[in-house]
Amino acid sequence: MDLTVGPNQFFWSADRWAAFYDDLAAAPVNRVVLGELVCSKRLPFFQDRIPDAISTLLTAGKEVALTSLALVTLKRERKQTAELIGMGVEVEVNDLTALAHLPQGTAFSVGPLVNVYNEGALAWLAARGATRVCLPPELPLTSVATLAKAGADLRVMIEVWGHGRLPLAISGRCYHARMHNRTKDNCQFACEDDPDGLDVRTLEGQPFLAMNGVQTLSDSYACVAYQIDALQDAGVRALRLSPQSNGFGAVCGLYRQLLDGQKTPAQVTDAICQLDANARLSDGFLTGDRGVDWSGSRT
Amino acid sequence: MVMEIVCPAGTPAAMRAAVSAGAHTVYCGFADETNARNFPGLNFGRNEMREGIAFAHAHGSQVLIAINTFPRAGDEGPWHRAVADAQSCGANAVILADIGLLDYAARHHPDLRRHLSVQAAAANADMINFYADTFGVKRVVLPRVLSVPEIAAINAETAVETEVFVFGGLCVMAEGRCSLSSYATGLSPNMNGVCSPASHVDYHNDNGVLDARLGGYTIHRVQKDKPAPYPTLCKGCFSTTDKTGHLFEDPVSLNAEQLIPQLQKAGVTALKIEGRQRSRSYVAQVVRNFRAAVDALEAGQPMPEGMLARLSEGQAMTTGAYKKTWR
Numbered sequence: 001m002d003l004t005v006g007p008n009q010f011f012w013s014a015d016r017w018a019a020f021y022d023d024l025a026a027a028p029v030n031r032v033v034l035g036e037l038v039c040s041k042r043l044p045f046f047q048d049r050i051p052d053a054i055s056t057l058l059t060a061g062k063e064v065a066l067t068s069l070a071l072v073t074l075k076r077e078r079k080q081t082a083e084l085i086g087m088g089v090e091v092e093v094n095d096l097t098a099l100a101h102l103p104q105g106t107a108f109s110v111g112p113l114v115n116v117y118n119e120g121a122l123a124w125l126a127a128r129g130a131t132r133v134c135l136p137p138e139l140p141l142t143s144v145a146t147l148a149k150a151g152a153d154l155r156v157m158i159e160v161w162g163h164g165r166l167p168l169a170i171s172g173r174c175y176h177a178r179m180h181n182r183t184k185d186n187c188q189f190a191c192e193d194d195p196d197g198l199d200v201r202t203l204e205g206q207p208f209l210a211m212n213g214v215q216t217l218s219d220s221y222a223c224v225a226y227q228i229d230a231l232q233d234a235g236v237r238a239l240r241l242s243p244q245s246n247g248f249g250a251v252c253g254l255y256r257q258l259l260d261g262q263k264t265p266a267q268v269t270d271a272i273c274q275l276d277a278n279a280r281l282s283d284g285f286l287t288g289d290r291g292v293d294w295s296g297s298r299t
Numbered sequence: 300m301v302m303e304i305v306c307p308a309g310t311p312a313a314m315r316a317a318v319s320a321g322a323h324t325v326y327c328g329f330a331d332e333t334n335a336r337n338f339p340g341l342n343f344g345r346n347e348m349r350e351g352i353a354f355a356h357a358h359g360s361q362v363l364i365a366i367n368t369f370p371r372a373g374d375e376g377p378w379h380r381a382v383a384d385a386q387s388c389g390a391n392a393v394i395l396a397d398i399g400l401l402d403y404a405a406r407h408h409p410d411l412r413r414h415l416s417v418q419a420a421a422a423n424a425d426m427i428n429f430y431a432d433t434f435g436v437k438r439v440v441l442p443r444v445l446s447v448p449e450i451a452a453i454n455a456e457t458a459v460e461t462e463v464f465v466f467g468g469l470c471v472m473a474e475g476r477c478s479l480s481s482y483a484t485g486l487s488p489n490m491n492g493v494c495s496p497a498s499h500v501d502y503h504n505d506n507g508v509l510d511a512r513l514g515g516y517t518i519h520r521v522q523k524d525k526p527a528p529y530p531t532l533c534k535g536c537f538s539t540t541d542k543t544g545h546l547f548e549d550p551v552s553l554n555a556e557q558l559i560p561q562l563q564k565a566g567v568t569a570l571k572i573e574g575r576q577r578s579r580s581y582v583a584q585v586v587r588n589f590r591a592a593v594d595a596l597e598a599g600q601p602m603p604e605g606m607l608a609r610l611s612e613g614q615a616m617t618t619g620a621y622k623k624t625w626r
Contacts, residue, residue: 070476071420071422071444071473071476072422072423072425072426073422073423073444073445073449074423074449075452077423078423078424078425081425082425095426096398096421096426096429096430097423097425097426097429099429100425100426100428100429101425113476115369115396115397115398115475115476115489117369117370117371117372117397117399117489117490118369118370118371118372118373118375118397118399119372119373119375119399120370120375120397120398120399120400120402120403121369121397121398121399121400122399123399124398124399124402125398136478136489137478138478138481138482138487138489138490139372142372142373143371143372143373146372146373147372150372166478166482168477168478168479168482169472169473169476169477169478169479169533170472170473170476170477171444171471171472171473171547172422172442172443172444172445172473172620172625172626173444173471173547173548173620173625173626174626175546175547177626178546178547179539179541179542179546183623183624183626184626185623185626198539198540199539199540200537200538200539200546201537201538201539202516202517202518202535202537202538203510203517203520203536203537203538203543204510204517205538206516206517208483208516208537209479209537211539211546216472216479216547218482284482284485285478285481285482288485289485290481290482290483290484290485290514291478291481291482291483291485292482292483292514
């Protein structure tokens with residue numbers, strides 16, 4: 001199974017962003033998707049660093065793709081989406097707007113924010129040129145298995161969300177701005193203070209969600225360590241690891257060792273929790289009653 | 300041309316009420332997971348649908364059938380049958396969200412008019428035209444993330460008709476792209492046609508304080524003598540290190556009645572009312588009011604004012620994303 005690094009979902013400084021991808025060149029991953037997924041206002045801060053990052057990663061032997069924006073409403077965002085086509089690397093479509101600009105016959109990949117819930121959607125995307133699809137995180141293992149089988153017939157690689165805070169919702173409204181009594185247009189980039197999102201708790205203090213500008217994430221970090229055998233049996237070809245601000249290189253290494261049989265799921269999850277003692281894990285979308293559930297506590 | 304009022308019907312009785320109250324168009328769904336209001340006791344059996352459509356057509360109203368959840372992998376049959384049955388029941392159009400189902404309907408039922416559901420979250424002209432060119436979509440229900448000037452800009456760039464929500468429940472997140480409910484309860488709008496389902500709600504009473512919980516998470520807390528809002532996830536009360544409150548949205552519902560003239564100028568074809576889970580008397584009252592508003596507009600008369608405030612059940616109203624400051 002391959003490891004893919006998904007696009008960073010958070011707003012990091014350009015230097016932090018560039019250093020992250022420099023480090024990633026040495027990580028044991030096969031593929032890196034980069035670019036701005038969540039908010040078009042962030043892109044100008046690191047846009048000029050993207051070509052160097054692509055070049056570094058390609059030199060290190062990684063496959064590289066550029067993500068499209070998750071929700072495209074403004075003229076400027078449509079232009080940004082259209083311009084992705086000319087960047088010289090594959091586009092990961094995370095909103096069908098990007099497909100509108102992609103010439104018929106151009107190969108592309110599909111990210112987890114496009115709704116691919118069934119064989120019909122998968123077959124249509126394959127006919128349009130999709131070669132790889134990262135499935136929406138909310139799909140249960142039964143659906144994943146059906147789609148992985150269909151993907152094999154259609155020559156589409158099926159990838160699954162493997163690690164990281166889950167992208168649960170995207171909105172026209174910026175919640176970071178709202179929290180500071182600002183509007184999105186005058187957000188003053190409040191989200192830059194939270195490199196892994198801002199923890200959102202219930203009134204009883206229960207950890208629940210994480211706020212990231214216009215995006216809402218899970219509090220828990222998805223972790224499929226205990227599902228690796230089932231995913232492999234199902235024919236899933238890649239796992240997606242989603243960037244976090246600390247210890248991400250170690251996370252990549254742990255999943256590689258797990259896939260290579262050098263570490264057990266328990267060793268991997270213990271090590272992940274040692275990187276961040278407050279991290280809560282989940283794999284409930286695959287096998288639990290609810291997305292937040294964690295099978296590790298049952299084993 | 301007079302703006303089209305598109306009204307919800309969760310039951311045959313509500314459909315008759317909406318038609319009798321002057322609905323130009325009624326939308327509804329089959330009683331299963333194929334539609335995004337899959338609530339117990341709601342929606343239409345096949346015979347009910349056939350009879351309801353015959354009644355609507357006899358009174359000059361049109362019927363749209365929402366088949367707007369995402370078919371289950373390995374089990375697309377119920378969704379395919381819903382499209383076929385919508386055509387044989389005489390529906391004027393189907394409202395679809397899934398690209399696989401749009402492709403299926405375009406190939407197998409090319410004569411059945413296709414509308415793009417709000418659940419597809421098509422929020423710009425490029426994407427809308429793409430759906431029109433690829434799947435022959437004739438109308439798009441716009442996601443609730445756009446301001447009125449943005450809607451006008453879309454209409455200037457597309458021949459696809461636009462339909463916008465004007466009244467009722469309000470999604471804060473882009474529709475069809477939200478897994479908050481399944482994260483907390485296991486049931487989602489996309490897969491099961493439900494959000495924050497009542498089956499996972501409980502109320503907990505302690506020392507004069509009433510907690511409303513969803514999936515075990517406390518979403519609202521009020522003094523026992525105060526009304527407790529339904530614990531819809533995105534309208535709950537939460538805390539960060541700095542602030543406690545309705546971090547995503549207040550417990551409000553949408554009312555854009557006063558924006559109808561602006562929406563008409565923006566080129567909008569149809570005004571949609573949310574609420575297939577509502578009673579027939581509610582539906583009839585909302586329909587009458589909106590019909591009066593568009594008829595007044597067409598006759599060049601002033602809009603009736605504040606006509607629907609009493610129907611909001613004490614909830615606050617918002618014009619949502621139609622005003623840019625909402626963002």
